[in-house]
Amino acid sequence: AQSVTQLDSHVSVSEGTPVLLRCNYSSSYSPSLFWYVQHPNKGLQLLLKYTSAATLVKGINGFEAEFKKSETSFHLTKPSAHMSDAAEYFCVVSDPPRNQGGKLIFGQGTELSVKP
Amino acid sequence: EAGVTQSPTHLIKTRGQQATLRCSPISGHTSVYWYQQALGLGLQFLLWYEEGEERNRGNFPPRFSGRQFPNYSSELNVNALELEDSALYLCASSRSNQPQHFGDGTRLSIL
Numbered sequence: 001a002q003s004v005t006q007l008d009s010h011v012s013v014s015e016g017t018p019v020l021l022r023c024n025y026s027s028s029y030s031p032s033l034f035w036y037v038q039h040p041n042k043g044l045q046l047l048l049k050y051t052s053a054a055t056l057v058k059g060i061n062g063f064e065a066e067f068k069k070s071e072t073s074f075h076l077t078k079p080s081a082h083m084s085d086a087a088e089y090f091c092v093v094s095d096p097p098r099n100q101g102g103k104l105i106f107g108q109g110t111e112l113s114v115k116p
Numbered sequence: 117e118a119g120v121t122q123s124p125t126h127l128i129k130t131r132g133q134q135a136t137l138r139c140s141p142i143s144g145h146t147s148v149y150w151y152q153q154a155l156g157l158g159l160q161f162l163l164w165y166e167e168g169e170e171r172n173r174g175n176f177p178p179r180f181s182g183r184q185f186p187n188y189s190s191e192l193n194v195n196a197l198e199l200e201d202s203a204l205y206l207c208a209s210s211r212s213n214q215p216q217h218f219g220d221g222t223r224l225s226i227l
Contacts, residue, residue, distance in 0.1 A: 043206055043218035103172055106159040
C-alpha cells in the first residue's frame with residue numbers, strides 16, 4: 001500500500017528565509033509523488049510532480065523537491081519565502097504508482113506561516 | 117483555458133436530506149475524481165470516473181454515489197445526509213496518465 005507522512009503539521013519562517021517541508025513516503029513500487037498547495041477557501045494547486053525522470057524536480061513559484069530513494073523522502077524546499085507562500089501544503093502519492101490517473105493519497109498537510 | 121468548475125460553492129442541508137454536487141472538468145480531460153476534505157480527517161478519495169464508468173471507489177458508504185455524463189461532467193450525490201458529511205468536497209480532472217487539477221470545491225454544511 002502507498003502512503004505519505006508529512007513530518008511537521010506547522011512550519012513558521014520569516015520572509016526571505018528558506019523553506020523546508022518534509023515528507024516521507026512508503027511504497028512497494030517506484031512511486032509517483034506530488035506536492036500540492038491549498039490557499040484558504042481554495043482548491044488544490046499542483047506545485048510539482050516526480051515520476052522517475054529526474055530526482056530533483058523543479059516546480060512553480062520557485063519550489064523544488066528532491067526524491068531520495070535511500071531515505072524514502074520527498075522534501076519540498078524554496079530558497080526564499082514570500083508572504084504569498086503562506087498556505088497548506090500536501091505531499092501526495094498516486095495509487096497505483098506509475099499511473100497518474102490513479103487515486104491520490106494525501107499526507108495530513110503542513111501549514112506554512114510566513115512572518116514579515 | 118478554464119479550470120475545473122464546481123457548483124454550488126456552498127450548500128446547506130439538514131440531516132436526512134439529499135445533496136447533489138456538480139463538476140465540470142477542464143476541456144479535454146476525460147477523468148473526474150471526487151475527494152472529501154473533512155475537519156480532522158484530511159483529504160480522502162471518494163470516487164473516480166473515466167469515460168463514463170466508475171473506475172475506483174474509496175472507503176465510503178453506498179449513500180455516496182455519482183455519475184459521469186457523456187460530456188465528461190460529473191455529479192456527486194449524497195443520500196440520507198449525516199452531520200459528519202459536513203466537509204469541503206473537491207473535484208479534480210485529468211487527461212489519461214496526467215496529474216489531477218482541482219476545482220475550488222463545494223462546502224457542504226449539514227444542520
